[in-house]
Amino acid sequence: MEFFKKIKQITHLMKQVDFAELNEISEKIDLPKIMKSVGELDDTQLKGLTKLLTEKAKKGQRQLPPIDGDFYDYDLNLTQEQREIQMKVRNFMETEVEPIANDYWKRAEFPMEIIPKLAELNITGVAYVGYGCPNLSFVMEGIIAEEISRVDVSISTFFGVHSGLAMGSIYLCGSEEQKQEWLPKMQKMESIGAFALTEPNVGSGVAGGMETTCKKVGDEWILNGQKKWIGNATFADVIIIWARDVDSNQAKGFLVRKGNPGYKAEKIEDKMALRTVQNALITITDCKVLESDRLQKANSFRDTAKVLRMTRAGVAWQALGCARGAYESALKYTKKREQFGKPIAKFQLIQNHLVEMLANLTAMKAMVYRLSELQDQGLLTDEHASLAKVFCSMRTRDVVSRAREVMGGNGILLEYDVARFVADAEAIYSYEGTKEINTLIVGRAITGYSAFV
Template sequence: MSFVRTGMRQTAYGHLSATTAGIKFRRIALQSARGYASKLIKYNWEDALLLDSQLTDEEKMVRETARNYAQEHLLPGIVQATRTETFDTKIMREMGDRGLLGSTIEGYGCAGVSHVAYGLAAREIERIDSGYRSAMSVQSSLVMHPINEFGSLEQKEKYLPRLATGELIGAFGLTEPNHGSDPAGMETTAKRDGSVYRLNGSKMWITNSPIADVFIVWAKNVEENGKIRGFILERGMKGLSAPVIDGKMALRASITGMIQMDDVEVPVDNMLPNAQGLKGPFSCLNKARYGIAWGVLGAAENCLGIARNYALDRKQFGVPLARFQLVQAKLANAHSEIALGLQACLRVGRLIEEDQLAVEMISLIKRNSCVKALEISRNMRDILGGNGIADEFHIIRHLNNLEVTNTYEGTADIHLLTLGRAVTGIPAFAATD
């Protein structure tokens, strides 16, 4: 059907007069002209969907604080820290000085900023290295959050102010040598003995544990038929040790170890009173996963920026690498995935603030960001060729780190199954489900 039949009242709009139809067509033409004018707006590839315009002034301030700190204090030493597998504890105090630890918590010396602001900070720190963001994330989401959310007033007042400044360093013990994706199967136990609980067991792959002053440990309480409870342990308790894990090929700029407990006596008052079952540790993990979703995109952005500059400078066959279609395709794909991923993270951050978060949203963005960031790092490394494995170009470090972020805090496959359960209503985590 043509839109207007000359001399007839029948049009694509229905029974309208020719005059009315003409007016409508003129409106469409005007709208099209306006649409064309909008195409003249210059495209900013570094902020493709105008994320900056969606942020509050406070969020921008937090981002700039984290960016300046990361670029001025973390970047200069990252290559050497990775080579020597060292983490300087002063970094925690420096982050604390800038309000980056436990930043979403209200009171107790914490900044009390939005979750979007926290995500932006994670992005800037991980632009340098995932290990540094991990240290910040563990302190904020896995140690300070459970104390603030599930702790007593006395526990909050005792620990949070000193954790916020970085004076105290925290670690989180959930994963065990034989239990990763299935934390319900944990073997660590707590048994009441008068005024103390006796904790026995071990935790594995624990960020910060060798340098931690405070440990949030999850154990099955024998007196409650194995109900999972959280406990605050302190360095120096008899029977408690936290040996380092050496020889990592990723996250080398952060420190990782174990938590070993041999009849450790923990005062009854050190149990988190308001955490029962897996809801407690999962609440912590979802906080951390949210920050990871933002953070890994910062690492991916760094890889993209390095590869872009390299492709513009490096010449082969008499022209820059950026002149070749396959190179442009890799850069454009990376650019697209980062822009879309950031918008997803921003939206989830706003939903957290509006108390409209479904936990599956965390699985969606954590998995998406981690899978895409890892793919981006591999493709950007490829653009650099042999130079891509040299540590001074940074990409190979990001690539190795992103192999880990794709696995920890819930593997990509586990998050995929979480989403599959949401779509189908059928759990498929194990053969017995």
């Protein structure tokens, strides 16, 4: 805690520093290392640094505050280890992904070359216990989702599908043998996972209307049907296929391996959002899967729902990251863009948009932070996750819209990034349960009445 008190002191002092210059410097330094060094300063050294910063501020011109969407300093709640992980992820996203994000988004292709580099961060399966996973917290998992989405929501979706939905299905519903086989190599990203639940004719109503079927014949299961919007499915090594057992009418999960006969994945083209994500239409025709590749603890849709509950919180964090990326991009733009002889950030109407964006961000951060605390305490419910998904995805839409507005015509150009955030926010708004479905989950919880049918 003393470390962060020192950091906060330095943060407030640095408000007097030339942040245009500081932002340029920050791109060239090892920020976690600098933070560690600051935390080790004694009082005398800290006073010396204070004097140095103060003198520099007095000699300089009028200084502008930093561009930072964490207005209430929630990051000060993080431990030093968590903060270092956060900065490691942020640096990776800003140096490895940001320069190529728009190009891959425009071409609707995935940058496969970043997977080994992403694996080196050791953040996959961050909240899981064992199997090579870091075993940290769901708060940390949320922070990671925010940091990745702050630069590129597509990469966050890829990561969430692999680390959350696919690994989570095995972690929660797999046998010990299945966990030992898949989780260690998925944690290292040596094998990539996908999660196939949604279908062409069934999205929100998949719990009771799943059309993909499975039937046991001897020691094998025969799968038939189609799945749609399945991220990572065109190149994944293992795909979690959910199907309805024709004999018991219950949902079951299967580990379908890459190259399995009867499995075909076709890339979905012409998307307006998450273009970097390789979504697929999967066709399953008499696909044979061994009983040993059936998720042994997935025997009804309630088990499927456990996975969705665990990962829906992460989608709320993604919404926050998307909104934060749009806000910070727009704020930076308004400080540089001049009209009528001065930066547009000086105009009242622009400041009104920026403040409303920041208010949304701050409310979202408070909600998702508490949501993940509940998850770490084992108190997370479906309605907790659903309320955060509803609120954050709606507020993100508002933030990205205002970000686009303050940028005028340039707001629709990909080169300024905000256009990508505007489009990607639409995907966040729909996946992991639409606003309407998540609203009904919360409504049922607070009224005691189900309004689904």
